[in-house]
Amino acid sequence: MTEHHAKTRFVLHRHAHPQGGHWDLMIEQADGLATWRLETLPEDEPAAISAIRIFDHPKQFLSYQGPLREGLGEIRLWDQGECELGEVGHARWVFRLAGHHLAGWFVLEFQGEQTWILQRHSTRS
Numbered sequence: 001m002t003e004h005h006a007k008t009r010f011v012l013h014r015h016a017h018p019q020g021g022h023w024d025l026m027i028e029q030a031d032g033l034a035t036w037r038l039e040t041l042p043e044d045e046p047a048a049i050s051a052i053r054i055f056d057h058p059k060q061f062l063s064y065q066g067p068l069r070e071g072l073g074e075i076r077l078w079d080q081g082e083c084e085l086g087e088v089g090h091a092r093w094v095f096r097l098a099g100h101h102l103a104g105w106f107v108l109e110f111q112g113e114q115t116w117i118l119q120r121h122s123t124r125s
Helices: none
Strands: 002-017 020-029 034-036 049-057 074-088 092-099 103-112 115-121
Touching: 002 092, 020 049, 020 074, 034 115
Parallel strands: none
Antiparallel strands: 002 020, 002 074, 020 034, 034 049, 049 115, 074 092, 092 103, 103 115
């Protein structure tokens, strides 16, 4: 686990597609955007939600909205802002989001395979 305390950017997209929809949380890294698919938005309470780690996206997705290639649906920017990385490791990320809708400390914890749990925290743990 690495202590970062680096300021970077994040984006949360609403991804609508023919089978339904989900949310994509993307956190800027040196070579792209680390991305997790969320079935629901993080709530104000510290309830845990499932997050599936998917492929990293290019940084152009920090501002992109519109159709996706090959009929994979459409994405709309729901939130964006600054992200302070507290800890980044293979099994745990702790970070603070400062966006238009999402603000506060969050933790992503690896559960196995591609599955993670995302939880909101009122203070950094």
